[in-house]
Amino acid sequence: MARDKSKQGRAAQIIQTYRLTKQSDPNLGWILLGTFAVVGVIAFAVLFFVLQGIVFPIVFGILFGTLAALMVFGRRAQKAAFAQIEGKPGAAAAALGMLKRGWKIEPMIAFNKQQDLVTRLVGPPGIVLIGEGSPNRLKQLMSSERRKHERVASETAIHEVYVGDGEGQVPLRKLGKHMTKMKRTLKPAEMTDVLQRLKALDANRSAVPLPKGPVPTSMKGMRGNLRGR
Template sequence: MSDLDPSKMNRRQQLRATYRMAKQTDRRLGLWLLGAFVLGAALGFALFWLLPGSGTVSLVLSIIGALMLGLLALLIVFGRRAQAAAYKQMEGQLGGGARALSMLRRGWRTDQMVAFNKQQDMVHRVVGPPGIVLVGEGNASRLKALLATEERRHARVASEVPIHTVVVGDGEGQVPVRKLVRHVNKLGRKVKGAELTDVLSRLKAIDANRPNIPLPKGPIPTSMKGLRGQMRGR
């Protein structure tokens, strides 16, 4: 996998990097893409062939339609399977939840490792429409105390804002990495844009004295937000 920052790649390089990443865990990716293109092209050809027109015009339009729908189907399948492959690589890795959270779209603020301990349990913070979401990664028993401490700390400066806690994992009451973004998005819309700005401003008081510890690097060459960029170009 290339270590080049995807933001500095052209679109072709981004697609190649994404394909190589996905291929590591999805060995049949090439077959899926070929099948998607063939089926999409067949559907496109049939649809455009039914349009009124002369034989030559219908043939040209049908070929164009086949290519368009074939490529569209290929890109849709590619995007979904690449995302699934990336999530699979993140599962069980230190910091995998933080990388998954970076898939959240605009309107969210993610801060990685706002709290941690020497056992490498960590808490990430997401601020968005549901309020404040504290996401813990590590040992579930140790995370209870770590999350409780962070919840109290955040409540002191944002008591009127809903505070949610989530533990990443496959155990009972936990949320798997692959479902984390969906789970956070489903927490509802309880805080508006102007309120979010005020909350973020007040949270600076909490963050001012925190040590800045970077997340360990994993096999994912960039954040999942970067993966979305690879799908559409920068």
């Protein structure tokens, strides 16, 4: 019974993801149907020619068509999700929510009145300070945060990443991949100590209100929905 409820829950999540994606991608249904049909027919034709039968080509044609449609759905759903959060405060933290285990995200550790903000990511590359907003205004904010982090974690590599489509910036949709490609300098056993030091740093920050405006939620749930977990 519990397993049936779990399957129903996953199905509901996939349907919800489809509906949300279709809002910004109206032709999604036709694209998925076309992908299923084209790939399914090609797979059927190839297997029919090789096996000289009818049952297995039909079965595998359906399987290959479904798999291709799911892959296209996943990519378009992810693209739509990025389009919905891009430009909103905290978009970087939401995008980084798709990273697997072994990363610690702390959104909005610093910001200003113009809603330029800094998100912190701790993981295999060390400490990564991620700036969102105007590059010129962010320089002072990022420099201040770097000095604070160097005082409590001087032996840990500290990186600065600016989110955007300009020169020297990392597009939001490529942010997660950019992080995973960075050189690994922090071992899992060392991460606990670094996080404890940063916890002490954060405890000394003055309590100030978060910037106004919608803050997008993590995209990790969408990744799980598309994987059926």
